[in-house]
Amino acid sequence: MRILSAKDYAALTGYPMKTLCRLCRLGIIPHEKRGRGYLINADVVDEIINKRMDSNLKAQNQFQGPMLVPKVSGESFLERLKAVGK
Numbered sequence: 001m002r003i004l005s006a007k008d009y010a011a012l013t014g015y016p017m018k019t020l021c022r023l024c025r026l027g028i029i030p031h032e033k034r035g036r037g038y039l040i041n042a043d044v045v046d047e048i049i050n051k052r053m054d055s056n057l058k059a060q061n062q063f064q065g066p067m068l069v070p071k072v073s074g075e076s077f078l079e080r081l082k083a084v085g086k
Contacts, residue, residue, distance in 0.1 A: 003039055004039070005040075006020045006031070006037060006038040009042055029048055
């Protein structure tokens, strides 16, 4: 168990201090408020951040991108583009 201030955790990991404080205020990161700062368990925060990043990557991988027009036998992209403009 590593208990750190949010400021020290941000300096150690490079994670934005504003984001850490927001996650503490929202109750996503368990913390103890000390004056103007937050005390956090670094091991627990590492797990929470890793889970959030994993879910973000999964969400990004689900995006298939714009729908592509299938290539019709022998037509080039420019020929299909001209046909759309007519």
